Amino acid sequence: MPAPRTVLLTGAAGGLGTLMRGLLPAYGYELRLFDSRPVEGEPDALTADLADKDALREAVDGVDAIIHLAGISLEASFDKILKANIEGTYNLYEAARAAGVPRTVFASSNHAVGFTPRPQGDDPLIPVDTPRRPDTYYGLSKCFGEDLAQLYWDLHGMETVSVRIGSCFAEPTSVRMLSVWMSPADGARLFHAALTAEDVGHTVVYGSSANTRLWWDLSGARALGYDPQDDSEPYAAKLIAEQGELDPANPDHAHLGGHFTTHPPQWPH
Ligand SMILES: NC(=O)c1ccc[n+]([C@@H]2O[C@H](COP(=O)([O-])OP(=O)(O)OC[C@H]3O[C@@H](n4cnc5c(N)ncnc54)[C@H](O)[C@@H]3O)[C@@H](O)[C@H]2O)c1
Numbered sequence: 001m002p003a004p005r006t007v008l009l010t011g012a013a014g015g016l017g018t019l020m021r022g023l024l025p026a027y028g029y030e031l032r033l034f035d036s037r038p039v040e041g042e043p044d045a046l047t048a049d050l051a052d053k054d055a056l057r058e059a060v061d062g063v064d065a066i067i068h069l070a071g072i073s074l075e076a077s078f079d080k081i082l083k084a085n086i087e088g089t090y091n092l093y094e095a096a097r098a099a100g101v102p103r104t105v106f107a108s109s110n111h112a113v114g115f116t117p118r119p120q121g122d123d124p125l126i127p128v129d130t131p132r133r134p135d136t137y138y139g140l141s142k143c144f145g146e147d148l149a150q151l152y153w154d155l156h157g158m159e160t161v162s163v164r165i166g167s168c169f170a171e172p173t174s175v176r177m178l179s180v181w182m183s184p185a186d187g188a189r190l191f192h193a194a195l196t197a198e199d200v201g202h203t204v205v206y207g208s209s210a211n212t213r214l215w216w217d218l219s220g221a222r223a224l225g226y227d228p229q230d231d232s233e234p235y236a237a238k239l240i241a242e243q244g245e246l247d248p249a250n251p252d253h254a255h256l257g258g259h260f261t262t263h264p265p266q267w268p269h
Contacts, residue, residue, distance in 0.1 A: 004064030004103060004195050006030045010092065011069030012045055013037040016107070016168050016187070020067065023188035029195075034059045035070060050088030056095035065103040065195050068092055068145075075136040075264035085141035093148055097156050105194040106149050108162040108204070110180055110216075111139030114257020118179070118215050120248055125217040126256065128164075128204050135257035136264045146204055153202040161194035161224065164216075166208040172232045175243050176258045179213040183230035186210075190226045197224040212236075215256060 005028065011017045012033035021042075024031060033045035034055075048055030050070055060066065070092075071085040089106075096104060114135025116126055134140040142164075149160035166180030168187045182190070186209045194200070205221040208214065209230040218228070246253040255261045 002064075004029070006032060006063045006065075007195065008032045008034060008059055008063045008066045008101075009069065010034045010050070010059075010066065011071065011107070012042070013039045014069060014073065016165075017069050019168065019170075019184040020069075020188060020191065023184060024191065027188065027192045032059065032063060050084060050091055053091055053095065056091055057098070060092075060095045060099040060101050063099075063101055065105070066092070066096060066101055067105045067107075067191055067195075069107045071107075071141070072138060072267045074267040075138045075260070076267035078137050080267065081137045081141045085138070086144050089141075089145045089148060093152050093158070097152060097158060102159060103195060103200075104149070104158065104160045105191055106145050106160050106162045108142045108146055108164045109139060110164050110166050110206070111135050111257050111260050112142040112146065112164060114139050114255060114260050116256045117254060118248075118256050126206075126215055127217050128206060128220050135255065135260045138264070139257065139260070146202075150202045159200050160202050161197070161200050162202065162204045163190060163194060163207040163221075164204065166206070168207075172235050172239065175236075175239050175246050176253070178232045178236050178239060179211055179215045180208055180256075181211055181232040182208040186226075186228045186230050189228065190221055190224075193221070193224040193226040200224065 007029045009031045013035035033039050036049045039045035115133035132143050146162045152158040166182050167177045168182045172181040206216040210228040212233040251262050252259045
């Protein structure tokens with residue numbers, strides 16, 4: 001596959017979309033932006049909902065690849081998740097299939113496997129083929145997205161890398177995040193690898209930096225050519241002094257999904 005040049009970035013107005021708008025052009029991509037909200041400072045961005053099939057047809061026309069970030073990124077009612085994350089992702093894949101877009105990078109989440117007990121002591125890192133155990137309707141919608149991507153590979157030959165993202169923020173802000181943090185620069189490295197690796201079919205990988213306190217196996221991401229450069233460890237002493245060590249007896253700390261398993265943050269809209 002020739003290296004993609006024009007890439008549709010859905011969810012461009014969001015936190016991760018904003019970070020990637022800043023970082024991905026340096027890899028040579030021309031980004032076409034899509035979000036249901038206006039993208040600040042980007043008058044050419046397409047402002048439309050994933051429910052709008054005409055807008056999606058326009059969005060995918062002529063692009064070489066898609067990075068699909070749009071959707072509800074916290075817990076919400078099943079009806080809302082169904083519309084934005086499940087039907088919305090289906091609508092996008094259908095538009096991509098009709099337009100012949102060969103490669104998508106799908107923003108999956110650690111919350112697809114959020115009820116997986118987190119490794120402790122000498123436990124092995126969590127492999128990518130661990131049984132899925134979503135911790136929310138949100139996590140369930142990411143399981144759907146991964147399965148949809150598999151179906152569109154098997155049925156239509158459309159390639160996807162599903163990235164089970166940990167937490168992509170400028171800095172880790174909690175002790176849990178020391179294990180799941182993905183620095184923005186590593187996020188861009190991973191998306192670039194996912195866009196350019198050969199013969200990915202449908203590949204699921206975890207997305208994080210090379211954290212000293214890592215919980216999951218990054219070998220799948222590394223096999224795509226991802227070479228993470230960051231580690232949350234320099235932030236550890238300060239965060240642990242402020243918040244204390246994770247207590248595995250605390251249900252919020254017992255699983256990969258952390259507090260999403262007990263009191264997930266709610267989508268405000
Ligand atoms: N940021 C992270 O650390 C993280 C971790 C795991 C997974 N993810 C996934 O990555 C993606 C981006 O995350 P984020 O943190 O930037 O979330 P975010 O909530 O900041 O951004 C999501 C964007 O999607 C848009 N959107 C929501 N519903 C839409 C719809 N129906 N049609 C069109 N646009 C819609 C919103 O307007 C918003 O700008 C999400 O899919 C999220 O689930 C992010």
